[in-house]
Amino acid sequence: MRRTLATTAALALSFTGLSMATAPGAFAAPEAAAEYGCPGTLIDTYNTPATGEVWAQLRLYYSSANGGTNCAVLLAKKYYGTTHYMEVGINISGSSNNKLDYGAYKYYAGPVSVTSTNGHCIDLSGAEDNGGVWAGRSLNRVHCG
Template sequence: MRRTLATAAALTLSFTGLGVATAPGAFAATAGASEYGCPGSLIDTYNTPASGEVWGQLRLYYSSANGGTNCAVLLAKKYYGKSHYMEVGINITGSSNNKLDYGAYSYYAGPVTVTSTNGHCIDLGGGEDNGGIWAGRSLKGVHCG
């Protein structure tokens, strides 16, 4: 219960723009949207860094179904295959209805999906914790349309 509340609070803070800055890096995962349970096409990727090292990648997908559907997953890179805490969240900017997925995962967190996104911006965040070190990323007001 404490972890759940802490996660919701941390992700809410990340949606307000208090997240970790980005770092350069590449991510080699090639799986398609359907492998992660997201409808639509990949529209953007965002690395999740800690101390200049890329730990994972947020992936954002879009489908025109249901008035616009955005879906997100967080893929592990540094700790790929090793169970560790991961979280991903998405919502329509200005909404308090955050869609969250979190827990101990080895490969990815998510998918999380919001609908009726046409004409709105998206807030997106995610991160990983391993041994008390946090790697994360938050974006506010992206992919407006």
């Protein structure tokens, strides 16, 4: 009976466009890009470690639209649900046209995207600050294609 009620509640929420809340620190990170505003599908994930812990995860999506579109978001993990500084950036390697999103967020920063990426590599970065302690990661010349 309990399982039936839980299933019914989950279905009711999905039909209304709502979702069930996750516990603090939970990693609510679906592979569907639409929830974060990115076109395409998930092609890679990169953890952003600090002090031996994973604070967040950079997620990279790709769509063949517009000559290739790469899109990124930075999802909070350690401080999920707590407002803190987050930033995510993406650009075509060698370009000075960096797309950046930053601010005080609870769940994720982004999306940021670049188009015409077919035949090019991309640079990707993400960082968080909580109380003066930084966690971040920069990747250069990844997903060349």
